[in-house]
Amino acid sequence: MELKTYAENTWCPGCGNFGILKAFEEAVKELSAEIPLENFVIASGIGCHGKIVDYLNLNSFYSIHGRALSNLQGMKLINNRLVCVGFVGDGDIYAEGISHLIFAAKRNADITAVVHDNRAYSLTTGQFTPTSPSHFKGKSTPEGPPEEPMNPIALMLSAGATFVARGFAGDVPHLKWLLKEAIKHKGFSFIDVLQPCVSFFNTFSFYRKHCYKLEEEGHDFTDFERAMEKAREWDYNREDEEVRIPIGIFYKTEKLTYEERV
Amino acid sequence: MERAVLIGGEAGEGIKEAANLLAKVLVNLGYSVFTYHDYPSLIKGGHNFSIVRFSNEPVGAPVKKVDYIVALDSRSLSLHKENAKEGATWIVDSELPGDIKLPFRKMAKGVKRSSAILGALLKAFRIEEEQGLAVLRELPDYEENEKIFLEAYRLGREVEEIVEVEGIKGDYISGSEGIALGAVDGGLNIYIAYPMTPASPVLHFLASHKRKLGIKVIQPENEIGVINMVLGAAYAGGRAMTGTSGGGFALMTETLSLAGMSETPVVIYEAQRGAPSTGVPTYTEQADLLFVLFAGHGDFPRIVLAPSDARECYLFSRKAMNLAWKFQTPVILLSSKNVAESFFTQEIEREKVIEEPELWSGEGEYRRYKITENGISPLAFPGTKGAVVKVNSYEHDELGITTEEPLKINLMKEKRERKRRAIEEFVRDDKEAVSVGGDLNSKRVLITWGENWGVCCEVGEELGFKAVKPNYLEPFPLERLKDEIKGAEETVVVELSVSGQFERLLKLYGIKADKNFRKYDTRPIFKEELKAFLGGRDGA
Ligand SMILES: Cc1ncc(C[n+]2csc(CCOP(=O)(O)OP(=O)(O)O)c2C)c(N)n1
Ligand code: SF4
Ligand SMILES: [Mg+2]
Numbered sequence: 001m002e003l004k005t006y007a008e009n010t011w012c013p014g015c016g017n018f019g020i021l022k023a024f025e026e027a028v029k030e031l032s033a034e035i036p037l038e039n040f041v042i043a044s045g046i047g048c049h050g051k052i053v054d055y056l057n058l059n060s061f062y063s064i065h066g067r068a069l070s071n072l073q074g075m076k077l078i079n080n081r082l083v084c085v086g087f088v089g090d091g092d093i094y095a096e097g098i099s100h101l102i103f104a105a106k107r108n109a110d111i112t113a114v115v116h117d118n119r120a121y122s123l124t125t126g127q128f129t130p131t132s133p134s135h136f137k138g139k140s141t142p143e144g145p146p147e148e149p150m151n152p153i154a155l156m157l158s159a160g161a162t163f164v165a166r167g168f169a170g171d172v173p174h175l176k177w178l179l180k181e182a183i184k185h186k187g188f189s190f191i192d193v194l195q196p197c198v199s200f201f202n203t204f205s206f207y208r209k210h211c212y213k214l215e216e217e218g219h220d221f222t223d224f225e226r227a228m229e230k231a232r233e234w235d236y237n238r239e240d241e242e243v244r245i246p247i248g249i250f251y252k253t254e255k256l257t258y259e260e261r262v
Numbered sequence: 263m264e265r266a267v268l269i270g271g272e273a274g275e276g277i278k279e280a281a282n283l284l285a286k287v288l289v290n291l292g293y294s295v296f297t298y299h300d301y302p303s304l305i306k307g308g309h310n311f312s313i314v315r316f317s318n319e320p321v322g323a324p325v326k327k328v329d330y331i332v333a334l335d336s337r338s339l340s341l342h343k344e345n346a347k348e349g350a351t352w353i354v355d356s357e358l359p360g361d362i363k364l365p366f367r368k369m370a371k372g373v374k375r376s377s378a379i380l381g382a383l384l385k386a387f388r389i390e391e392e393q394g395l396a397v398l399r400e401l402p403d404y405e406e407n408e409k410i411f412l413e414a415y416r417l418g419r420e421v422e423e424i425v426e427v428e429g430i431k432g433d434y435i436s437g438s439e440g441i442a443l444g445a446v447d448g449g450l451n452i453y454i455a456y457p458m459t460p461a462s463p464v465l466h467f468l469a470s471h472k473r474k475l476g477i478k479v480i481q482p483e484n485e486i487g488v489i490n491m492v493l494g495a496a497y498a499g500g501r502a503m504t505g506t507s508g509g510g511f512a513l514m515t516e517t518l519s520l521a522g523m524s525e526t527p528v529v530i531y532e533a534q535r536g537a538p539s540t541g542v543p544t545y546t547e548q549a550d551l552l553f554v555l556f557a558g559h560g561d562f563p564r565i566v567l568a569p570s571d572a573r574e575c576y577l578f579s580r581k582a583m584n585l586a587w588k589f590q591t592p593v594i595l596l597s598s599k600n601v602a603e604s605f606f607t608q609e610i611e612r613e614k615v616i617e618e619p620e621l622w623s624g625e626g627e628y629r630r631y632k633i634t635e636n637g638i639s640p641l642a643f644p645g646t647k648g649a650v651v652k653v654n655s656y657e658h659d660e661l662g663i664t665t666e667e668p669l670k671i672n673l674m675k676e677k678r679e680r681k682r683r684a685i686e687e688f689v690r691d692d693k694e695a696v697s698v699g700g701d702l703n704s705k706r707v708l709i710t711w712g713e714n715w716g717v718c719c720e721v722g723e724e725l726g727f728k729a730v731k732p733n734y735l736e737p738f739p740l741e742r743l744k745d746e747i748k749g750a751e752e753t754v755v756v757e758l759s760v761s762g763q764f765e766r767l768l769k770l771y772g773i774k775a776d777k778n779f780r781k782y783d784t785r786p787i788f789k790e791e792l793k794a795f796l797g798g799r800d801g802a
Contacts, residue, residue, distance in 0.1 A: 005661075005663060006663070007663045007664070036647070038644065038645055038646060038647050038648070038649065038650075039644070039645055040644075041498075041644045043494075046655070051664075053652070054663050054664050057650055058650060059644035059645075059650055059651045059652065060651075060652045060653070060654075060662070061494065061497055061524075061653050062652070062653065062654040062655055062656060062658075062662075062664070063490070063520070063655055064516060064517065064520050064655045067486065067487075067490040067517065067520075070482070070486070070487045070490030070491050070494065071490050071491070071493055071494035071497065072494055073482075073491050073494060074452075074454070074490065074491035074492060074493060074494025074495035074496075074497075074498070074500075074502065075494040075495065075497055075498035075644070076494075076498075077452060077478055077480070077491070077495060077500070078451060078452065078494075078495045078498035078499060078500030078502075079498045079499065079500075079643075079644070079645055081645060082498065082644055082645060099483050099484060099486075099487065100483065100486075100487050100490070102483075103482065103483040103487065262478055262480055
C-alpha cells in the first residue's frame with residue numbers, strides 16, 4: 001500500500017515531523033483492515049506540521065492557521081462515516097485556534113487532534129509558542145517570553161476531552177499505538193506529540209532522557225483525578241535532571257458524541 | 263383603502279406580537295400588510311413600536327403617518343404625536359388620555375397583552391371576534407389569550423368597518439423566514455451560526471423547525487469556528503450556510519478567502535445593522551456594501567445577491583445555494599434589518615430547486631482542481647471509492663498539492679479567473695439580475711438597492727419616477743442596468759449610507775447620478791420622507 005504522494009518532502013533533515021508521518025502511515029496501514037482508506041480525512045493547520053497532508057495520498061483539507069479542527073467538525077456532521085484526523089501545530093492550535101480546540105473537546109466531537117508540539121513557531125523561523133519554556137530565546141523574545149508555558153494536557157482534561165494522551169515523535173512504535181487508539185476512540189481524542197524541531201528547539205536528547213510510559217507504571221486512565229495528577233507531573237517549563245515526563249494515555253472515557261447529540 | 267396602525271409600549275409587553283396578530287387577521291381578510299418593527303437593543307422596558315400598514319393594493323414600504331395609535335405608556339403618547347395623522351384615533355391604556363380607553367396593563371401581563379391589543383383593534387375595525395380567535399388558536403396558552411382577547415373586544419369601541427376584500431392573497435412572512443425557507447428549498451443540509459442581530463431570526467426559525475425540515479442547526483463558539491465548520495461540511499458534500507451581521511462577517515473574512523481558494527461552496531447571509539462596529543444593532547443601514555464586495559485577501563470570484571423583500575429573500579436564498587454549488591465559490595446574501603425583520607404579504611410559491619453540481623465521472627484519477635475551460639472542476643467528496651479529494655489553502659496543482667512554481671500558479675489563478683468570467687456571463691444572462699418598477703415610462707430614474715426597493719417603487723409610481731435596482735452586486739449587471747437608465751433625464755441614487763457607498767460603486771462602473779438621497783439615522787426610508795425629497799406632498 002503506497003500512501004505517499006509525489007510532493008517533495010521539505011522538512012529539515014532529522015525533523016521530528018518525520019516520526020509523526022511514519023507513525024501515522026503505519027497506523028493507517030494497520031487500520032485499513034477495518035476502515036476503508038477513502039473514509040480517512042486528514043486536515044492540517046499552517047506551519048511545518050501542516051505539510052504532512054501534502055505527503056499523504058489521503059483525502060485532505062489543508063486549512064488555514066488554527067482552523068483545521070473546525071473544518072473537521074463540519075465534515076463529521078455531514079458524513080459520520082468519515083474518520084477525521086487533524087494535524088495541528090502548537091502555535092496553530094494552542095494560540096491561533098485555541099477556542100476551537102477547547103470547544104471540540106467540550107462537545108466531544110468525534111475527531112482526533114494530533115498536535116505537533118515542537119514548542120516553537122517554526123515555519124515563521126522560531127518565535128515562542130504557548131508551550132515554549134520561559135527561557136526560550138526566540139526571535140521575538142530575545143530575553144525569553146515574559147509568560148509561563150501552558151499545560152495542554154491539563155487544559156484538555158478540564159475541557160472535557162474523552163481521550164487525552166501525550167506521545168513522543170522519537171518513539172514511533174509507541175506513537176503509532178497511540179494514534180490507533182485515538183482514532184478508534186469514539187469521541188474527541190487529543191494527543192500532544194512532543195516533536196523536536198532540530199532547527200529551532202532541538203529537544204530530542206532531553207525527551208529521550210526524561211520520558212517514561214504511563215502504561216508501564218500501571219497508570220489507570222479511567223481515573224480522572226490520577227490523570228490530572230499525571231498531567232501536572234511536568235509543567236512544560238522544567239528542564240532539571242529530576243524531571244519525569246509521562247507519555248501514553250492519561251485519560252479515556254465514553255460519552256455521547258457531538259454528532260450523536262446534534 | 264389604506265390604513266396604518268402604530269402600536270407602542272415597552273419591550274416585553276407584546277407590542278411586536280400584537281402587530282403580527284393584527285396583520286395576520288388583515289391578511290386573512292384579503293389585505294396586503296407591511297409591518298415595520300422598531301425596537302432598541304434591550305429585553306425589558308425601553309420603547310418598542312410597530313407600524314402595521316395595510317391596503318387592498320399591494321404595500322411594501324414603511325410609512326410614518328398613521329390612522330390609529332395604540333399607546334400603552336405615556337412615552338408612546340409623546341413620542342408618537344409626530345406619527346398621528348389629523349384625526350387619528352388614540353387607543354390608550356386607561357391611565358392615559360385618549361379616544362378609546364382600555365385597562366390593557368391591568369388585563370394582561372407581558373406578551374399576553376398582545377391579545378388585549380388585538381381585541382381592542384378588531385372591535386375598532388368591526389371585525390368579527392372569530393377572525394381574532396382564529397389567529398390566537400395558533401398560540402400556546404390559547405384559553406387565557408382567548409379570555410383576554412374577548413374581554414378587550416367587549417370593552418373596546420367601534421370606529422369604522424374594515425371589510426373583507428377581494429384581492430391580495432399572500433403569506434404574511436418576514437424576510438428572515440424567506441431566507442430560511444429559500445435555503446431549505448435550495449437543499450440546505452446544515453445551518454451553522456453564532457447569534458447576531460438582525461441575522462438571528464433565521465437561526466431561530468431553522469432551529470425551531472429543524473426536525474421537520476430534516477436539517478441540522480448548530481451554534482458554535484464564534485464566527486471563525488462557524489465559517490470553518492461550514493467549509494468542512496461543504497467539503498464533505500453537505501449544503502451548508504451561515505448567517506451573521508457585519509461584525510461577524512468581518513471575523514469570517516480570512517476563511518472567505520479560503521473558500522475562494524479551496525473552491526468550496528458556501529452561502530453567507532449578511533444582514534446589515536447600523537454600523538460601524540457594534541453600531542446600532544437593532545436598526546438598519548447599507549454601509550457594509552463595499553466591505554462585502556471587497557472582503558477577503560486575494561483574487562477569487564464571489565457572488566453577492568441583495569434581496570429587497572420576503573419573496574426575493576426566498577428566491578435569492580434558494581438561488582444562492584444552487585449558485586454556490588454550481589460555481590464552487592462563496593455566495594453572499596446581503597440584506598439589512600428592514601428586509602430581515604419586516605413582514606411582507608407576498609405569495610411564496612414554495613418549490614424545491616436543487617440543481618446537481620458538476621460531479622466527478624468516476625473515471626481515471628480524480629483531480630480536485632482539474633484545469634477546465636470554464637474553470638469549474640468536477641466535485642467529488644471524501645468517502646468516494648477511487649477518489650482522493652485534496653483541497654488546499656495554499657496555491658496548489660490540479661491534485662490539490664501545494665505548489666510555488668510560477669507556471670502552475672498561473673494555471674490555477676487563470677482557472678479561477680475563467681470561473682469568474684463564467685459567473686459574469688451567467689449573471690449577464692440572468693433575467694432577474696436587475697429589477698425595474700415605479701413609473702416604467704418615466705425619464706426620471708431612482709437607482710437603489712436592497713431594502714429601499716418598496717419605497718422607491720411606491721413613490722416612483724405616485725410621483726412619476728422609474729425605479730431600478732441591481733439584484734446582483736457582484737458580478738455587477740452593468741449592461742442591464744445601463745440599458746434601464748438609458749435616456750434618463752434625471753437619476754437619483756437612494757441609499758442608506760452617509761458616505762454614499764452605492765453611489766461610489768456606481769461611479770466605479772461609470773454611472774454618475776445627478777442627485778442622491780442618503781439616509782443614515784439607521785431608520786428605514788419612510789414613504790413620506792422620499793416623497794418630500796422628490797418634491798411631492800407630504801403624507802402617503
Ligand atoms: C492568520 C495567520 N497568521 C499568521 C500566519 C503565519 N504563520 C504561518 S506558520 C505560523 C506558525 C506556525 O507555528 P506552529 O503552529 O507551531 O507550526 P510549526 O511551524 O511549528 O509546525 C504562523 C504564525 C498565518 N499563516 N496565518
Ligand atoms: S524548522 Fe523545525 S519543525 Fe520545521 S521542518 Fe525544520 S526541524 Fe522541522
Ligand atoms: Mg510549532
